[in-house]
Amino acid sequence: MSVAREDVTTPVIVGRSSSHFTRIARIFAAELRVDYSFRVLRDLLSSNPEDYGGNPALRIPVLQTPRGVWFGALNVCRELRRMSSLTPHVVWPEELEAPVLANAQELVLQAMSTEVTLIMSKLGGTAESAHQSKMRTGLTNMMAWLEQNATTVLATLPSNRDLSFLEVTLFCLVRHLEFREVLPMTSYEELNAFCQKFETRASAMETTFRFDT
Ligand SMILES: N[C@@H](CCC(=O)N[C@@H](CS)C(=O)NCC(=O)O)C(=O)O
Structure with missing residues (x-):
């Protein structure tokens, strides 16, 4: 994982290190060896979807990839699995x-x-x-x-x-x-x-x- 570097090719996880839904996504990324930048949502009371990677629900985690944006832990984990070169069960x-x-x-x-x-x-x-x-x-x-x-x-x-x-x-x-x-x-x-x-x-x-x- 690299911190706070964002470009079009490296996937970005938007979340918080104190969030259990975010941790699900980060555990999957680590297990699947998918490198990503981590963008911290600073203000949990923000009403601006931009702060949540564009998620209109104002929730984290969100994954941004060259293919698109993925809202919610399960969606994020599934996309990480598709992106991974590993094939775990x-x-x-x-x-x-x-x-x-x-x-x-x-x-x-x-x-x-x-x-x-x-x-x-x-x-x-x-x-x-x-x-x-x-x-x-x-x-x-x-x-x-x-x-x-x-x-x-x-x-x-x-x-x-x-x-x-x-x-x-x-x-x-x-x-x-x-x-x-x-x-x-x-x-x-x-x-x-x-x-x-x-x-x-x-x-x-x-x-x-x-x-x-
Ligand atoms: N359905 C979402 C729920 C995510 C969720 O509730 N995340 C919490 C952080 S752990 C959040 O964004 N809370 C902000 C709020 O409730 O306003 C998922 O599965 O990822």
Whole structure:
């Protein structure tokens, strides 16, 4: 990865080093050995789509390539896979046919979105509303389900995989809940064991959460 250099040939990821959705994209880029420039979104409260690489949803990550612009982590990861000269066995969400896998993916992405809403509403500076407290209950329920099903999920994924979108997203979610102190994660033994194993990958080590300065 090179920092802040932008030209037409090097892909650009727009995001933040503290963002779990951005980290998904950066882990895929590292696993797939796709070089990119990293453009930091400085102001998370900006209403200018230009600051988000042109994403009208005002969300990160965004990938800009000579072929076009890709909004959202899954789109970005798929394009990185197409750009890569490597051919690892990647398991994508549409291949998760067993209910436990499909539900795990749904809950991981929902928990990530719920976390974003909780963090952003805190940024807004108001006291916790009834809806926010419902979201917090939902988040705790989702994490309990994931803890309970983690062993089955990992055992049900194809054993010959090199990488799965499900594991990358689960890893980013768990570590981010801890990093942003949204939920204490120490009691989630199965999820922590999974993360400790996953973070031995260079792609995870290179993308540790931090606040951009
Ligand atoms: N559907 C998008 C969601 C991305 C997302 O919510 N990103 C967060 C940062 S982790 C964001 O842009 N938050 C800004 C906001 O909520 O205003 C994806 O899958 O990438």
